[in-house]
Amino acid sequence: MEKCIVCGKTAEKHHIVYKNQGGIDIPLNYVYLCFEHHRGIEGPHKNRKIDLKYKLKFQNELKNILTKDFYSMSELIKLLNINPRQSNILLTQIKKYKLGYRKNDIIKRIMGGRIYE
Numbered sequence: 001m002e003k004c005i006v007c008g009k010t011a012e013k014h015h016i017v018y019k020n021q022g023g024i025d026i027p028l029n030y031v032y033l034c035f036e037h038h039r040g041i042e043g044p045h046k047n048r049k050i051d052l053k054y055k056l057k058f059q060n061e062l063k064n065i066l067t068k069d070f071y072s073m074s075e076l077i078k079l080l081n082i083n084p085r086q087s088n089i090l091l092t093q094i095k096k097y098k099l100g101y102r103k104n105d106i107i108k109r110i111m112g113g114r115i116y117e
């Protein structure tokens with residue numbers, strides 16, 4: 001059973017980039033929160049600041065993981081801990097260059113088509 005990262009109570013899965021924002025169902029896009037820290041006034045669905053905080057943290061995590069400029073599909077499967085089906089969903093809309101997929105395109109896609117400031 002997963003525990004809330006804020007308080008340690010029993011948690012539910014939250015998609016940091018929501019599915020309706022273009023978020024992808026991959027483990028890195030999950031954060032575990034109890035009902036209160038998920039749906040309550042201090043949770044990302046009700047509190048825009050907290051929502052943004054999780055998104056920025058996630059985006060930075062992606063920048064730390066993807067240190068090169070270009071990646072192959074198999075590298076991304078390993079680094080992002082995703083399966084081939086998830087990698088297809090991720091890469092289908094991204095341009096493939098001779099050197100592979102561009103880091104910035106990958107991050108933008110995972111963030112739902114935008115970069116957060």
Ligand SMILES: [Zn+2]
Nearest residue numbers: 004007034037
């Ligand atoms: Zn909690």
Ligand SMILES: [Zn+2]
Nearest residue numbers: 013014015038
């Ligand atoms: Zn949620």
